[in-house]
Amino acid sequence: MESIKSTQRTRRKPQEPVRKNGKLRVEAILESASDVISEKGYQATTMLEIAVRSDTRMGSLYRFFPNKETLAIRLMSRFQEKIDILFNEMDDKSLSLPDLGDRILAALIELDGEGSAIARLLEIESDGSSRREEFRTAVIDRIAMSLKRRAPGLGSRQACDMAFVILRNMRDMWAISKLKDKRIRSGAIKELRRMNRLYLKNRLKDR
Incomplete structure (x- = not known):
């Protein structure tokens, strides 16, 4: 089941934020992703850690960035x-x-x-x-x-x-x-x- 969900996320297109809060959320995600990649490298970085670091729910993270590659x-x-x-x-x-x-x-x-x-x-x-x-x-x-x-x-x-x-x-x-x-x-x-x-x-x- 997890592999099916992963495939669905890979195929899903990222949503562009429209409202100010959404744009601020995306900016926080990008800054946190940059920080985690800086510390651990791309391969060791996980979407979960980016979500925690940016104080973002996983659902919101995947809505804007369906997978780590999209974020990168x-x-x-x-x-x-x-x-x-x-x-x-x-x-x-x-x-x-x-x-x-x-x-x-x-x-x-x-x-x-x-x-x-x-x-x-x-x-x-x-x-x-x-x-x-x-x-x-x-x-x-x-x-x-x-x-x-x-x-x-x-x-x-x-x-x-x-x-x-x-x-x-x-x-x-x-x-x-x-x-x-x-x-x-x-x-x-x-x-x-x-x-x-x-x-x-x-x-x-x-x-």
């Missing part, structure tokens, strides 16, 4: 908008190459709590979710766009390959920033920044 899709759409805004701000500034590298590297940290949820969603590699693959690809494409603006002679394929490497560095920077040992954290951040700067300088020096 809404979060990723929201996160993508914030990533675009952040990178647009970087592109509008005349940053030196080292400064650009540092800003990109710290992007997930700059997004504060939501950056943690983004990092968690990006760390899922092969779970069969085409939407999360699309999200990762969109982030890589946005990084590549900034690289091409900085180096117009850079080919699209090369820019995407570099963006993939930089995204891994961004996730590493986020993970390092969570280390409890202050001495190790500080030293590792400096080394990762140095490595990222050298990488960009080497790859973009003739572009």
